[in-house]
Amino acid sequence: MNTATKLSGFVLGLAAVFGAAYGVGQLTGPVTVVAAGHDSEGAGHGEGDAGHEEAAGHEEGAAGHLPGGLLVADRGYTLVPVDAPPGEFAFRITGPDGRPVTGYDVTHDERMHLIVARRDLSGFRHVHPELAGDGTWRIVSPMDSPGVWRAFADFTPTGGDPLTLGVDVTVPGALAERPLPAPASSATVDGYTVALTGAPQPGRTTTLTLTVSRDGAPVTDLEPYLGAYGHLVALRRGDLAYLHVHPEGSPGDGRTAPGPQVSFATEFPSAGAYRLYLDFRHRGVVRTAEFTVHVGDPGGTTGPADGHPTTAPEDGHGTPGHGHD
Template sequence: MNTATKLSGFALGLAAVFGTAYGVGHLTDPVTPAAGTRHDATDAGHAGSATGHGDGAPGAAAAHLPGGLLVSDRGYTLQPVTAATGEFAFRITGPDGRPVTRYDVAHDKRMHLIVARRDLSGFRHVHPELAADGTWRVASPLAGPGAWRAYADFTPTGGEPLTLGVDVTVPGTLAERPLPAPATSTTVDGYTVTLTGAPEPGRSSRLTLTVSRDGRPVTDLQPYLGAYGHLVALRRGDLAYLHVHPEGAPGDGRTPAGPAVTFSAEVPSVGTYRLYLDFRHGDAVHTAEFTVVAGPQPPAPAPAVPTTATTTPTTTGVPTTTTAPTPEADHGSPGHGHS
């Protein structure tokens, strides 16, 4: 059963809640790193940041965490700023404290902004526009109330690729969405996407996503940001971020335009992940989503025993309340859903 949650906060123009150093969610799955794992692996053309926990300062810990967990790293800080209603705006400040205004192009864009609700629904991948004062602006991708994580994926000119993350709250009443169960096939916009392969913690894994429509393979995928597909993985719990791209490239003479798009991805730890595949066809971008488990399936939590409350008068005149298990309780867990 969905839980209705009342959220309050600033207006949408600046609905950002973030720590001075970093913001991470409560861990609901085990996220034990694989032995000997480096957590900075992505494709050679677009490395995700290997950011550290703590105050954002460079250090040994920074080399062992995936991207998106810090709001500040290597002297660069993600700062949401006041924006007009219906708009999202932010700046990246550099080691000198000033807004950064020069960025390298990576996959056809200087900035990739990715957002997802903390329940791993509502994923969006958009591309803001840079103003002369270093402010990035875009029509708000935050589609409805909730606690969101926003990721800025960029390369400052003269610096290393970085992924910074910040928590953002949109006020309103939220119906929390349970995470869909792991599956190897999903549908989106009339397309069926099938996943072959499974991520293995601490090593490169081949993941192949095959696109079909009306039972026929799609062999004319269109290039999108210099590729036939983009894959983002978010780890359930802390929403650690991994951004990878497929093998090959459009126009290289050997990479087919579908139906299969193959990725080499390395997840940083055992745990549950949500995969988001962006692909372009029919002059529109579509996003297919999967839940996958890396490593052993985490054990299901023991079901709570429903109780009934009984109020009993006492000699002091102050009633006391006791609880007891409800007989013949239904212990079935609610089904997964993602609308």
């Protein structure tokens, strides 16, 4: 992954959701996996619930590339959920030869980054499953509440290019849809305040800076997490187009301070609402600060003039201080 990971500009909208029925065990009951997106080979096409994604079918700039996470299959690689015991999530990546991939490059200290979020952009988790000898990745399911979740597999197959594949997973139960929180210039989590500055415009490279403080004092001893002082994921409301970026500089390079500021070079593909998730580690605990950003809004992206902070909810959806596996 490059320091400044970019999603090239494209026309908004989504092609229909293409349902594929995979049995993947149970969490709180049977779990349904829906393969959303399309690929050049027609993988994942079928009858699905189009209500969870907007219509799409677009061309991504001159290169014709889609953003990460919109496809279940790309460049011959396919994300395939497999049967798992209750409370577990398991999947394989199959390669161009149709066989499970077993060779992966280590990227930011891990061979696989699994990111999940509900389609209402609550419940974000970034975890790291374990690879079995048969090419199956397994982990205690991070999808811990009813709803339709998007699961992103972020990886680099040995000898290949970095890829992000995505699949929808339905966890049954009584669904309480959560409205998108209002934009704000700061967020609080576990007693930490994280301030966001920067005014991104669609299709332009912009620096976002997040400043971490605690009890009014700047945090100047952030700890490396996955080889960096912070990790930022952005998901676009609607299709959940995926942008995963890493900060400018790295620990031990002789020029990057361990806080309080962590800066990211980003490019948002279009105007609209995005949810940002910043992972940072301090005193041995990884925490996630969450923001809503309206890209392309006049006067900036970090919310109302009063700058009231948002507080991460306490019920497991964006839980303050959650651990990362």
